[in-house]
Amino acid sequence: MCEQTVTLVHHVKGEDGDTYNCTTYDKASWFARQTISTSGDGAKPVNSYEVRIMTQEDISPSMGDYVVLGAVANVTAPSDLAKHDHFRVTAIGDNRRGWLAHWRLSGQ
Numbered sequence: 001m002c003e004q005t006v007t008l009v010h011h012v013k014g015e016d017g018d019t020y021n022c023t024t025y026d027k028a029s030w031f032a033r034q035t036i037s038t039s040g041d042g043a044k045p046v047n048s049y050e051v052r053i054m055t056q057e058d059i060s061p062s063m064g065d066y067v068v069l070g071a072v073a074n075v076t077a078p079s080d081l082a083k084h085d086h087f088r089v090t091a092i093g094d095n096r097r098g099w100l101a102h103w104r105l106s107g108q
Helices: none
Strands: 004-014 017-039 042-053 066-069 086-095 102-107
Touching: 004 042
Parallel strands: none
Antiparallel strands: 004 017, 004 066, 017 042, 042 102, 066 086, 086 102
């Protein structure tokens, strides 16, 4: 179930510019689906993602971070992720209690 590798790309804003710290996890699940987003322009399909990272660690994800399918080592800008399946984190769940401890990260 949780046999995929994902990378959490943590976005850090600094006075000297933005940096991106990459941490890879090899016990994760990746789920992608198409949903409908409605706006004033009507409805359009969008990709929605949900990832579970199986760990008891405090990985401290933040809204606006990125999750990448697979291992990524160096990111200097979000455009570096264009060739990878990835999403921007818009929801975070800390589910580290119980016997299936994990973080749940969702986004589009």
